[in-house]
């Protein structure tokens with residue numbers, strides 16, 4: 001679909017309880033185990049219900065012809081010893097066939113506005129280092145100052161090698 005046509009037809013609104021199943025199933029298509037092999041971030045129904053309970057104003061959906069085609073779920077974080085309030089965009093996703101049509105940016109613009117109204121001064125995101133499309137998307141939106149983070153695992157079913 002033409003970007004401009006899609007953009008005009010997409011409605012961004014706050015998520016309601018009736019949208020939860022559609023958001024969950026769309027997320028299942030997007031956030032597979034290949035998406036985040038580190039297992040640090042796992043998509044499940046608690047992700048939606050927890051964020052909806054704590055920050056319903058920051059849980060948004062994108063609707064096209066009464067169908068959910070995207071979502072953005074965020075929260076706010078206040079750090080100790082910091083006067084700043086941070087916004088955390090936890091999950092954002094757009095239906096695969098409609099990606100690169102401006103829906104993600106529209107979702108983010110509304111989320112940013114709502115976070116700003118709540119006193120947020122900086123928004124943080126995190127994603128896997130190999131999510132090139134996602135990283136390009138966030139850079140296009142103005143995110144920068146990339147910080148690397150290391151995840152490690154320890155398999156408890158393996159015997160530990162004794163040091164000699």
Ligand SMILES: CC(C)(COP(=O)(O)OP(=O)(O)OC[C@H]1O[C@@H](n2cnc3c(N)ncnc32)[C@H](O)[C@@H]1OP(=O)(O)O)[C@@H](O)C(=O)NCCC(=O)NCCS
Nearest residue numbers: 091092093094099100101102103104105133134136137140
């Ligand atoms: C990331 C995501 C939400 C972006 O939504 P989208 O509707 O496709 O994004 P937009 O069309 O608004 O793109 C805005 C800009 O981001 C960049 N971008 C988005 N998708 C891209 C892709 N697949 N490859 C390269 N750049 C991309 C482009 O610069 C684009 O601007 P342009 O089209 O003017 O060049 C969507 O691709 C998605 O659902 N990805 C899978 C889930 C994911 O990675 N989520 C982020 C981590 S939680």
